[in-house]
Amino acid sequence: MAVAGVIARITTRGLLGRRRFFLLLPLPLLLIVATLIGRASGVSPDRWADPVLTQVGFAVVLPLIAMIVGTGVLGSELEDGSAVTILTTPVPRGTIVLTKLAVAIGITTLATAVPMFVAGVIVDSPRLGVGLAVGAFVGTVAYSTLFVALSVVSRRPVLIALGYLVIWEGTLVSILSGVRWLSIRQFAVAVGDRVASTDLVTANLSALYAVLATAVLAVAATTLAIDRLSAYSVRGETG
């Protein structure tokens, strides 16, 4: 579809042109370097794979990249006003949101699933690599829809996203076990564990629930984003 193609190209160029996007490039490398160090140490992966893959891969690399990309594809344009160019065309708001979302999911998948696959291969096997990549993809879909919706609903999407990642997923999950049912990180780990079928990654949720919850979240967040963008108001000015 030509219209979606135009929006996707502008979005991708805008995203890749932002400096903070490139600040994230070292993150996937960090994950791979950590696994290489683990391998070179000669210590059995049973003792270090879970912390590296879960605490670095799923808890830092995946959500941070998803946050920067997810809040960047639409939120940055709404913030600086350049989105008015697209918003003053007859393009349905659903097309705008779905295209931006597709770009966010595509770029985040590339920047997270690929290094997760490589890390899995280094740690154990291609099977682990595929499991981690699929888990990263599921997490990418959930995080991206959430962050894109946040960027339409709020003027401070990064702050709210950081609050969710640090307070909800980082702290509350370890204090209140019920919180894991609403933790995207746990969704990603659960699916990765199931596909990889390994003891090197430990999940606390069933993979079926994780996939269903991701689907529900994605549909709800996308619907909200489309509705809010349809009623989008430019920032208040008194000029």
Next chain:
Amino acid sequence: MTADTVTRSEAPAQTVLEIDGVSRWFGNVVAVNDISMSIGTGVTGLLGPNGAGKTTLLHLMAGLLQPSRGSIQLGGAPVWRNPGIYASLGLVVDREDTYGFLSARELVEATAKLHKLPHPRAAADRAIAMVGLGSAADRRIATYSKGMRQRARVAAALVHDPAVLLLDEPFNGMDPRQRLELMELLHQMGSDGRTVLFSSHILEEVEQVSQQIQVMVAGRLAASGDHRAIRRLMTQRPHEFRLASSDDRALGVALLGLDCVSGIELEPPGLLVRARDYGAFTRALPSTARAAGVRLYQVLPADESLESVFSYLIEGGQ
């Protein structure tokens, strides 16, 4: 003076935009206060000092803001939550930001594609030619001056040949030649039967382009009508001038004989003159001074800020 007391010299040929009792507030700040107006074909100027609410009203008209109260319709269809209106509406906002990493040609062609025009490249070339960007059209917008960015935005807003064009302070940052070219373009569009509405805080700018003027002050519609009526309102008002001359006393005596002068004070080193009518006094002053054999050194309007002119328009109606 209120909108009701100034009648238009002629009604709009055909009402295109209908604004009915529209207010918009942000928290406790009322940016637009109960405005009703009909905008027809031709060029209409939206005149008012900075902070009058012109930008907010344009955003409301363009469907980019929800009215807190009232409604706005374009050709009978509501503008809010209705992206379909953009097929016949173009908007040029007064903001620096657009996709700076694109060239103007890329921006305009992308906009043409978003409008699903059959020949986007040709439409983009035509729009760029209309705003006279020339060879600069292939440079990144981030490298443009403010006036060039403005023209790129105008080209993007024009590319689908809209029946209605809304522009927020379009002459900001333009040099005199660019200003003249854009004025001619807007004039041409109005003559072609399109509806063009642009905001400005400069009366001279507005009356050069538009027959119809809507004056906004402090969120309200202060006056509306033909540019001659607005000009009269702004010039036929009491005003104070400070004068310095070769013989202040003789000049004062001569000026007292004029009907348009209501009072004079000798305030060394000059005169403070209270005129009943700004326009009549400024026309009569040179000949009166010459007849009295007095040489004028200085004529300073004592109260010439645009805001004071607009305040007068509002106070006149109270």
